[in-house]
Amino acid sequence: MMSDNESESPERYALDKPYVYKLPIELDEISGVAFYPKDTSILAINDERGWLYKIYPEKPGLIQKWKFADGADFEDLLLLDSVFYVLKSNGNILGFKFISTDSLFLNEYSFPATKGNEFEIIYYDPFIRKIILICKDCESDKKKALSTYSFDPYTSQYSDSSFSIDVKRIAGMIHEKSIKFKPSAAAIHPITHELYIISSVNKLLVVADRNGTTEKVYKLSRTDFKQPEGLTFTPAGDMIVSNEAAEIGVANIMIFRYNKRTK
Structure with a gap:
């Protein structure tokens, strides 16, 4: 159970001590991020722009x-x-692969449901070898839970996932009777295999097991986490979070080192 102390952090992290990399105006609406271990760069997309960006935190100013x-x-x-x-926010997934430096092969996979669904999250679960989608606001959901769906990258098929997110449990852990939980990013930790979920609207970090059962909840600083929309990990466990500009300064990427927490 969490306390009301915003400086509390998951084990081996210090949420109040990020490395912050500021981004240019073009990335003010940065959303998803992915780590590229071959050259330790960070890949990113921008809401409403169909561009893939490659960012080098160790080389400020270099962005492809x-x-x-x-x-x-x-x-x-x-x-x-x-x-x-x-x-895409409607649950459709674009899959693309670069054939050469100036050409790519792209497919769009349509989410097989009626309108009225909003998504902001996909992540890969290596244990079941499927991509998971978590609802942000889906028509069939009630206030007490959020549905999840899966997409098989090997068969290109969607299906209902095996778990839902218990919103009532999250509310209880922050001493609230009820909340409208709207998650914006998630990823599985490469070492602990826990599921980390961030909600920009609620300014919360939820740590759950792979079946979505919440284990801990942490309040996030509204100053540092002004609008977190992307989350990923390095193989070593460093946590990477992207923040949109949110009309306050510029967008940024925050890196939280694993196993570096000070006491």
Whole structure:
């Protein structure tokens, strides 16, 4: 159970001590991010722009970009076996792979449900080898839970997932009777295999097991986490969070080192 102390952090992290990398105006609406271990760069997408960006935190000012689609409401990014998956807010997923430096192969997979669903999250679960989507605001959901869906990248098929997010449990852990939980980013920790979920609206970090059962909840600083929309990890466990500009300064990427927490 969490306390009301905003400085409390998950084990081996210090949420009040990020490395902050400021981004140019073009990335004011940065959404999803993915780590690229081959050269330790960070890949990113921008809401409403069909461009893939490559950011080098160790080389300030160096950013590469490639166009993959026309503008749309792009929410999250995943890199899996050299294929990029980009989530649209309606649940559709774009899958694309670069054939050469100036050409790519792209498919769009339509979410098989009626209108009235809003998503901001996809992440890969390596244990079941599926991509998971978490509802931000889905028509069939009530206030007490959020549905999840899965997408099989090997068969290109959607299906209902095996779990839902218990919103009532999250509310209880922050001493609230009820909340309208609207998650904006999620990823599985590469070492602990826990599911980390961020809600920009609620300014919360939820740590759950892979079945979505909440274990801990942390309040986030509204100063540092002004609008967190992307979350990913390095293989070593460093946590990477992207913040939109949110009309306050510029967008940024925050890196939280794993196992570096000071007491």
